[in-house]
Amino acid sequence: MKVSDAICKFFETKNVEYVFGYPGxxxxxxxxxxxxxxxxxxxxxxxxxxxxxxxxxxxxxxKVGVCIATSGPGATNLITGIxxxxxxxxxxxxITGQVNTEAIGKDSFQEADITxxxxxxxxxxxxxxxxxxxxxxxxEAFFIASSGRPGPVLIDIPRNVQDAHIDFDLSKEINILxxxxxxxGHSGQIKKIIQRIKKANRPLIYVGxxxxxxxxxxxxREFVKITKIPLVxxxxxxxxxxxxxxxxxxxxxxxxxxHSELILKEADxxxxxxxxxxxxxxxxxSSFKTDTDLIHIDIDPAEIGKNVVNQIPIxxxxxxxxxxxxxxxxxxxxxxxxxxxxxxxxxxxxxVTTNTKTINPKIALRLLSSISPNDTIITADVGQNQxxxxxxxxxxxxxxxxxxxxLGTMGYxxxxxxxAKLASPNREVICVTGDGxxxxxxxxxxxxxxxxxxxxxxxxxxxxxxxxxxxxEKKYGxxxxxxxxxxxxxxxxxxxxxFSLSGERVYSNANLNKVYxxxxxxxxxxLIECIVDKDFGTL
Numbered sequence: 001m002k003v004s005d006a007i008c009k010f011f012e013t014k015n016v017e018y019v020f021g022y023p024g025x026x027x028x029x030x031x032x033x034x035x036x037x038x039x040x041x042x043x044x045x046x047x048x049x050x051x052x053x054x055x056x057x058x059x060x061x062x063k064v065g066v067c068i069a070t071s072g073p074g075a076t077n078l079i080t081g082i083x084x085x086x087x088x089x090x091x092x093x094x095i096t097g098q099v100n101t102e103a104i105g106k107d108s109f110q111e112a113d114i115t116x117x118x119x120x121x122x123x124x125x126x127x128x129x130x131x132x133x134x135x136x137x138x139x140e141a142f143f144i145a146s147s148g149r150p151g152p153v154l155i156d157i158p159r160n161v162q163d164a165h166i167d168f169d170l171s172k173e174i175n176i177l178x179x180x181x182x183x184x185g186h187s188g189q190i191k192k193i194i195q196r197i198k199k200a201n202r203p204l205i206y207v208g209x210x211x212x213x214x215x216x217x218x219x220x221r222e223f224v225k226i227t228k229i230p231l232v233x234x235x236x237x238x239x240x241x242x243x244x245x246x247x248x249x250x251x252x253x254x255x256x257x258x259h260s261e262l263i264l265k266e267a268d269x270x271x272x273x274x275x276x277x278x279x280x281x282x283x284x285x286s287s288f289k290t291d292t293d294l295i296h297i298d299i300d301p302a303e304i305g306k307n308v309v310n311q312i313p314i315x316x317x318x319x320x321x322x323x324x325x326x327x328x329x330x331x332x333x334x335x336x337x338x339x340x341x342x343x344x345x346x347x348x349x350x351x352v353t354t355n356t357k358t359i360n361p362k363i364a365l366r367l368l369s370s371i372s373p374n375d376t377i378i379t380a381d382v383g384q385n386q387x388x389x390x391x392x393x394x395x396x397x398x399x400x401x402x403x404x405x406x407l408g409t410m411g412y413x414x415x416x417x418x419x420a421k422l423a424s425p426n427r428e429v430i431c432v433t434g435d436g437x438x439x440x441x442x443x444x445x446x447x448x449x450x451x452x453x454x455x456x457x458x459x460x461x462x463x464x465x466x467x468x469x470x471x472x473e474k475k476y477g478x479x480x481x482x483x484x485x486x487x488x489x490x491x492x493x494x495x496x497x498x499f500s501l502s503g504e505r506v507y508s509n510a511n512l513n514k515v516y517x518x519x520x521x522x523x524x525x526x527l528i529e530c531i532v533d534k535d536f537g538t539l
Contacts, residue, residue, distance in 0.1 A: 001165065001166060001167070001168050002029065002033065002162070002163060002164070002165055002166075003029075003131050003134050003157070003161055003162050003163070003164050003165075003166055004029040004030045004032065004033035004162045004163070005033045005036075006134060006135060006166055006168050007030065007033065007095070007134065007138065007157075007162075008033045008034065008036070008037040008039075009168060010135060010138045010139075010170070011037070011039055011066065012037070012038055012039065013170065014064070014142060015063070016039045016063075016064075016066050017039055017040065017061075017422070018039060018040050018041075018042055018057060018066070018419075018422055019034070019039055019040075019041050019042070019066045019067065019068055020041075020042045020044055020049075020050040020051075020053040020054050020057075020065075020066070020067045020068070020419070021041060021042070021043070021044065021047075021050050021067055021068035021069060021095075022043065022044055022045075022046075022047050022050060022068075022069055022070065022074055023043075023070060024069070024070020024071065024072075024074050024097060024110070025070065025071075025097075025110065025159075026070045026071035026072075026074075026096075026097030026098055026099060026110065026158075026159045027068065027069075027070045027071075027097035027159075027162075028159065029159065029162035029163045030068065030095070030097065030157075030162055042418070042422070042447065042450075042451050043447065043450065044415070044444065044447045045441070045443035045444050045446050045447055046077060046441055046443060046444065047067075047069040047074050047075075047077035047078050047081070048077055048078065048080050048081045048411070048415075048441060049081075049411075049414075049415040049441050049444045049447060050067040050068070050069060050078070050081065050415075051067050051078055051080075051081025051082055051084070051085060051092065051094065051152075051415075052081050052084065052409075052411070052412050052414075052415030052416045052419070052441075053065075053067070053415045053416065053418045053419035053422075053447070054066060054067040054081075054085075054092050054094075054419060055081070055084065055085050055088075055090045055092060055402075055412075055416055055419060056379060056402060056415065056416030056417060056418065056419030056420040056421075056423070057419030057420065057422055057423045058090050058091050058092060058419070058423075059090060059212065059400075059402050059416075059419075059420065059423075060377060060400065060402075060419070060420045060423035060424050060427075061423035061424070062215060063091075063146075063423075064091045064092065064093055064142055064145050064146050065090070065091065065092045065093075065419065066092070066093050066094075066095070067081075067092065067093075067094050067095070068094070068095040068096070068097075069094070069095075069096055069097070070096070070097045070110070071096065071097045071098050071099055071110045071111060071112065071114075071159075072109075072110030072111060072112045073110065073112070074096070074097070074110075075096040075097075075098075075112055075114040075117075075156070076112055076114065076117065078094055078096065078114075078118075078154075079117060079118060080407075080409060081409075082094060082118055082121060082122060082152045082154065083121040083407055083409075084404050084406070084407045084409040084412060085151065085152045086121035086122060086123075086151050086152055086406075087121070087404075087405070087406025087407040088209065088236065088404065088405055088406050088407075089149050089150045089151055089209065089210065089213050090150060090151070090152065091145040091146040091150035091151065091152075092145060092151075092152040092153070093138075093141050093142060093145050093152075093153050093154075093155065094152060094153070094154045094155070095154075095155050095157065096114050096154060096155070096156045096157070097157060097158075097159060097162070098111070098114070098127070098156045098157060098158040098159065099111045099158060099159065100158050100159055100160040101129050101158045101160055101161065102160075104158065114154065114156050115127045115154065115156050118154050121152075122151070122152050122153055122154050123144050123145065123149075123151035123152065123153055124140075124141070124144050124153050125153060125154040125155070125156070126140075126141065126153075126154070126155045126156065127156045128155060128156065128157050128158070128161055129158065129161065130161075131161050131164035131165070131166050132166055134157070134161070134166065135166070135168070135169065135170060136172065137155055138155070139170065139172075139174050140174055140176055141153040141155055143174050143176070144176070144179065147181050148179075148181030148183075148299055148300070149181075149210075149213070149298075149299045149300040149303075150213050181299065182299075182301070182315045182316055183299070183316055183317040183320055184316055184317070184320050184321075184324075185297070185314045185315065185316035185317075185320065185321040185324065186314060186315075186316070187324075189312060189313070189314040190314065190321065190324050190325065190328075192312050193271070193295055193312055193314065193325065194325065194328055194329055196269060196293065196295065196311070196312060197227070197229075197269065197271070197329065197332070198332070200268055200269035200293075200332070200334075201268055201334065201337060202266055202267050202268045202269070202334070202337045202340075203227075203229045203267065203268070203269040203270075203271065203332065203334065203337075204229065204230055204231070204232065204249070204263065204264065204267035204269070204270050204271070205220075205223075205224065205229050205230070205231040205232070205270075205271045205273065206231075206232055206233070206234075206252070206264070206270050206271065206272045206273065206275060207220065207231060207232070207233040207234070207237040207240050207241060207273050207274065207275065208233070208234045208236055208237045208272075208273065208274045208275025208276065208281070209234070209236030209237055209274060209275070209405065210273065210274020210275060210298060210299065210318055211237060211240045211273055211274045211318055212236075212237075212239075212240060212274075213274065213299070214274060214299065214317050214318035214319045215319055216273075216274070216317075216318040216319035216322055217239075217240050217241070219318070219319050219322035219323055219326060220240060220241060220273065220318075220322060221241060221242075222322075222326050223322050223325060223326055223329070224241065224245070224247050226326060226329055226330070226331060227329055227330075227331060227332050228247065228331055228332055228334065228338065229247070229271070229332065229334070230247045230248070230249045230263070230337075230338060230341045231247055231248060231249055232249040232250055232251065232252045232260045232263060232264060233250075233251055233252070234251070234252060234253055234275055234281040234405075235251060235253060235255070235256075235280075235281070235386075235390050235401075235403065235405055236275075236281075236403075236405040237274070237275065238251065238390060238395050238400075238401035239395040239398075239399050239400045239401050242395070242396035242397065243394050243395050243396050244394070244396040245396075246338075246342070247338075249263045249341055249345065250263070250345070251390060251391065252264055252281060252282075253280055253281040253282070254280050254281075255387045255390065255391070255538060256391075257391070259344045259345045259347070262344050263341055263344055263345075264288065265288070266340065266344070267292055268291070268292060268293065269292065269293045269294075269295070270288065270292055270293070270294050270295070271295045271297070272294060272295065272296045272297065272298075272308075272310075273297045273318050273322075274297065274298060274299075274318050275298075276303050276306075276307070276406075277296075277303070277306070277307040277308045278307065278406070279307075280405075282307065282308065288308065293311045293312075294308055294309065294310045294311055294312075295310065295311065295312040295313075295314070296308075296310040296312075296313050296314070297314050297316065297318055297321050298315065298318075299315070299316065299317055299318070300315075301315045356533060356536065357508075357533065358507060358508065358530075358531045358532055358533045358536075359460070359506060359507070359508065359509060359512070359530040359531055359532050360509055360536070361384070361385070361388040361392070361460050361530070361532060361536065362388060362391075362392045363509050364458075364509055364512055364530060365388055365389060365392035365393045365432075365458075366392050366393075366394075367509065367512060367513060367516075368393065368430070368458070368512075368516055369392065369393040369394045370394075371513070371516070371517075372393075372428060372430070373427070373428050374396065374397030374398060374399065375397060375398040375399060375427045375428075376399050376400075376427065376428045376429075376430060377399070377400045377402065377417075377420050377421075377424065377427055377428070377429045377430070378393055378395075378399070378400065378401045378402065378430050378432055379402045379403070379412070379413040379414075379416040379417040379420055379429065379430070379431050379432065380401065380402070380403040380413055380432045380433075381403070381404075381410060381411065381412055381413035381414075381431075381432065381433040381434055381437030381438070382403070382404055382408045382409060382410045382412065382437060382467075383410065383434045383436060383437055383465070383466060383467040384434060384460070384462075384466040384467045384470070384537070384538050385413075385432050385433055385434040385437065385460050386403055386432075387467075387538040388432070388460070388538065389401070389403075389432040390403075393432075400420075402416050402420060410436060410437045410440045411437055411438070411440030411441040412437075413431045413432060413433045413437060413438075414431055414433060414437075414438055414441055414444050414445070414448070414457070415441055415444050415447070416431075417429050417430075417431035417448075417453075417455045417457075418444070418447060418448050418451055418453050418455065421453035421454065421455050422451065422453050425453075428456070428520070429453075429454075429455045429456070430455070430456045430457075430458055431455050431456070431457045431458065432458045432460075433457065433458070433459050433460070434459070434460050434461070434462070434466065435459065435460070435461040435462065435463060435464075435486065435489060435492070436464075436465045436466075436486075438457075438459055438492070442495065445495065445496060445499040445501060445527075446499050448499070448501065448525050449499045449500050449501055449524075449525065453525070454522075454523070454524065454525050455525045456516075456519045456520070456525070456526050456528065457496070457503075457525065457526070457527040457528065458528050458530065459492055459527060459528065459529050459530060460530050460532045461489065461492065461529055461530065461531055461532060462531075462532040462533065462534040462536065463485065463486045463489040463534060464484050464485050464486060464534040465484040466484075466532075466534060466536075466537070467538070468481075468483075468484050469481045469484045469534070470537050470538060472484070485534075491505075492505075492527060492529045493505050493527060493529050496525075496527040500524070501524055501525045501526065501527060502519075502522050502524045502525070502526045502527070503526060503527035503528065503529065504518070504519075504526075504527075504528060504529070505529040505531065506528060506529065506530050506531070507531050512528075512530070515528055516528065
């Protein structure tokens with residue numbers, strides 16, 4: 001069997017449904033094998049879009065996302081997407097074609113050292129020169145990508161290796177020296193956690209995106225149900241716990257809720273679950289009082305103690321640790337603390353519903369939140385739209401929020417929405433983006449149309465890079481914004497229609513409901529272009 005056929009057969013054993021990719025000369029054998037495979041190939045317009053689509057698919061399906069690109073510029077175009085997935089701990093296997101083995105290192109046409117280039121932001125990568133290594137490498141790659149702290153793995157395969165013949169044998173067990181992720185938390189540390197929680201007067205749970213990686217939302221909700229401890233989340237943790245719960249304390253971080261930061265500063269014990277505690281989520285690490293005790297649960301030991309000092313660290317899978325805690329923990333008597341949390345939430349609620357001549361994004365998102373299904377998936381881009389979607393769409397039930405939280409990659413949301421919709425065809429997917437973000441990978445509208453994935457695109461168009469404008473004004477004054485205006489802003493509805501999609505432009509919130517209902521009932525993906533005043537900010 002040819003190596004390219006063996007790869008396809010291996011994908012089928014892993015129940016791979018979609019491969020997002022872009023062909024080229026170094027992938028001719030692979031694509032010939034794809035032609036006879038059972039999974040579906042999604043042709044993207046840019047290789048970066050392939051990784052983002054694989055990311056959206058992985059985050060919603062819970063499986064490894066798969067993408068592929070040819071050698072040289074095809075492979076290097078994957079880099080931003082791979083780095084994005086690495087920062088957000090998304091399980092992806094990226095396959096790249098490479099020049100023939102004898103041509104490597106000779107500056108051959110479309111040759112690039114992609115394993116060297118991606119080493120800093122892959123969990124692992126491989127250059128496969130021996131055809132007999134391919135099945136071992138594939139097994140290891142899928143295991144590494146999805147185990148421990150998830151992340152991207154890259155496999156670089158020369159064209160002549162793809163054409164070589166091997167025996168298809170998966171009987172050998174995976175044995176990766178030095179790679180044994182700790183999944184069960186130490187029993188002694190679990191005992192310490194329970195003892196410390198029982199002593200707490202003002203305990204608080206702090207949740208990050210690692211809860212999704214661990215598939216631990218059910219266990220988290222059970223833990224809160226038992227203990228009655230209130231909870232806050234980072235942006236990446238949105239949707240892990242329902243916002244309509246009386247125990248929900250909001251989103252923390254630079255763009256979080258004011259009341260959430262106040263609650264965090266009042267806590268005498270914070271139980272951190274699956275969060276990196278990065279600068280953006282901790283207000284440059286000033287969110288905690290010096291006498292607040294921290295318990296940190298994380299699958300990656302490198303994250304524990306990296307940014308904040310912990311009194312009780314515990315390495316392990318959040319799902320397993322929460323299961324252990326749920327069996328041994330009991331309800332706390334913290335009624336005074338819960339009352340204070342609710343008082344803080346009520347006192348600081350200051351949402352302004354002032355109407356504007358153009359679309360008010362905050363009102364728009366709250367309207368859509370009120371009429372969208374309870375399992376809606378939001379994919380948000382980077383910029384003002386990301387903050388608006390995080391703070392004004394309400395995440396309860398099984399609603400999800402996907403964004404590029406670590407690297408902050410503009411252009412993420414459109415491609416991610418394709419993967420998310422393919423992973424869960426019966427759920428409504430809304431891609432929230434801005435005119436800056438969508439233009440990064442605008443041609444992926446073609447991928448969206450051809451994939452038959454039905455997505456609603458909510459595009460806030462202020463003809464500017466609004467987030468940069470806000471930052472310039474904050475640092476240098478009102479007259480500072482420079483290099484942020486689009487003097488020639490395209491008609492995005494016409495562009496969508498050129499790709500055989502549907503769309504409509506909206507100038508006021510009064511008309512948005514009608515257009516949104518039209519988008520919901522549309523058989524095609526539907527782009528809603530919302531005209532926003534460029535002075536409308538995130539605060």
